[in-house]
Amino acid sequence: MKKYFFKSVQISVFRVIRVPYLWLKNMSEQSENKKNESNGEWEPKIIAFVCNWCTYVGADMAGTGRMKYQANVRIIKVPCTGRIDPLFLMRAFERGADGILVSGCHPGDCHYNAGNYHARRRFAAFRKLIEFIGIDLRRLQFSWVSAAEGKKFVTIINEVTDAIRALGPCKEYQSMALEPPKDKVMPE
């Protein structure tokens, strides 16, 4: 199969989720910058899909508490983990994520009562499927982080980041997208 995607597709965004789109964009720009600053050292790109009611508030808490965590993660806020379609995760990989974290309310705490229970089943199956296809499951992690668990959020982000950094870039996906053969697309 031909690979002919060009650079800007990699620098990519979620169209439907407006605010996160900016974040993601920033992320790609920032990580480009980071590359330059740290002399070409590769830095992982991590996307965290978090729910509005628990994990996002937990992340906020980490922020207001001035807790530090590694800056590789970009957060996409959704109403509920139940809203997260496996397609979101595939898109994130397609557009250059090296790792993904899905995080929501603890069981029993869902703002919509059962969204996280549904998500849990969906992802229990989905992670088995993509593992079977050859994605290392360290690249797709799940957590429950409540509004009060700023500290847990920090720990998880750091751990996930370290794990992905150790794994290296998600070459599988990145090899599929991206640049066209040079002779195929002419500059204007």
Added chain:
Amino acid sequence: METKIINKQDLAKLIDGLISAGARTVAPVKVGQMHLFQEVRSPAEAVFDYFLARRSPKEFLFPQTEPIFSYTRQKDSVKIHPVDMAFPRTVVFGLRPCDAAGPGILDALFAWDYEDKFWFNRREQTAFVSMTCAQADHACFCSSVGLSPDAADTGADLHLTLLDDGQRYFVEAPTGKGKKLVSEFPSLFKPATDSDAAARGSAGEKAKGLITRKLDLSNVKQWLGSHFTDELWERLSAKCIGCGACAFECPTCHCFDFQDEATPEGGVRCKNWDSCCIDNFTLHASGHNPRNIQHKRYRQRIMHKFKYYIDKFGKTLCTGCGRCSRQCPVTLDIAEVLENIAAKAASGS
């Protein structure tokens, strides 16, 4: 027509020579239980003792997915990046006469109201080497659409027929491109004698004998012209599930769709194969679908191939390769449909 002899070792050398010359060299390759046309890196990968490739070779002129341009968006403007229209030299080996006939049928379409540069630039760069059939099955009906399993002149640039000794191919070069290919590798092609020509003749007769399905299509077009609505359509094609299996493997189906694959910052516009049997082929933005039920979609398949295309371009849009019948998940045998139509036409109903 220029005729020559090439033996099996020299055919391998020809392939080798083309690869070394930097040509994209394509031949049937065994993949699992099927054969597919694929680029080969050595002659050993090519398999010529085979029946028919699962997919027709049209993809070398008309790829399933083809970027036609890409674009990037700046603040208030869009930059268009055109695609390079220079395509690599390609030689496709091992086609069957029904495969080789496809491009010639489609030229008229791609040159019609707009000359499709993607098609013609590739066409110019591509040479086809066909071979006389050694196998056929009951889905094959090439001789009913004016072709034949040994025909050298269906569209290929070179046509090879394996002679009785199983070692030497009789070479016919019906086109200028074919002759050039021969002159490029003069040491590989030997002169053909009269007895070789006779042997080629008998090998051809043998191949013709493989075709068991004979259809009488003489009245079909006329019947189609007056039977846009008929009980036959639903009776025979309600079972069609509306997949793209038939059209995507067909050497003559050429429908495509434009799709953008994009982010807010830019994207690629692609031309992708499509099929009239798929339900949203004719779906309007309003939600209305003029071909709202499956038999109307399948009717388009038959109408286009055996009436509209003939009306417009004077050629039948089918080479009788039988791929659609073989691969159809529900065995909707196009020959059976044509037999039914022919019978209806003959009985005047």
Added chain:
Amino acid sequence: MSEYDNISNEIRELAAKLLARGEVDVVIGYKPTALPGRTQPAFAYKPEDAREFVFNPLCVSGLPLYLTKAKPEISAKDRIAIVAKGCDVKNIVALQRENQIRREKIKVIGVVCKGVVGKYGRCDGKTEPKPEDLDEKCRYCDVNTPRDYDYLIGEKIESSPQSKEKEFEEINRIEKLSPRERWKFWEEHFKRCIKCYACSKVCPLCYCNRCIVDKTMPRWIDPSSHARGNLAWNIIRAQHLAGRCTGCGECERSCPMDIPLMLLNKKLERESEELFGYRSGYNPHDPIPLAVFREEDDDEFVR
């Protein structure tokens, strides 16, 4: 007369009777085709149409797909009778479970089946296929006698229990590979996909009016047939069948590019059984695993 001639005759008689008495509007069955080694789906609307019906080991197509809203030509008929092997009945049960059919409007003509021929198997259609010619799903069949029917044709037989080890041999082998090797394995297969969507169109459980691949606002799956688009499609097709697929094998049989889709389906079938305790196609009152939950569902993968 062979066993299959008897079965065919019984189907013809029963179908003709149901149509003549006006008990059903259409009977869905199989009829011969000119192509050797094949049969084709057929619909009988009048008693005399039923004369064409046959049943033999070449009757591989799953007919329940014609019961769904994806096939309104047939499924819009009020009362339908359908010839169904054990595996087809599993699909009928799954459709019933998903409220896609009203079982009481459908007369299931169950046929005892000793196995159908595989995609590359050989069989003359007169006697049952040799073991090596059997379709893969038939080797591990536990529903040779359908589990639900209104009429049963053929002598009831017991399915012999089969080794799970063998059934999942290839899946186990792939699971043991490294992620890189698994990726390579699937890359090789998916790169052939031509996005014909036969796998979904033929699946009785893929009945959505509008498939996710056809949605454009937003567009989630790249429509082009390149590595990325093909991978996304094949993953999502499998995911959408998770816990629902009955293992009828139609998708793999129909795939013109011979992509081993059953490996994905069976992998998820096993996961859904292990994780949630359900197997699709056995009980119309079972919930759909991914549409329900238990509070005590496995949490281990969540930190």
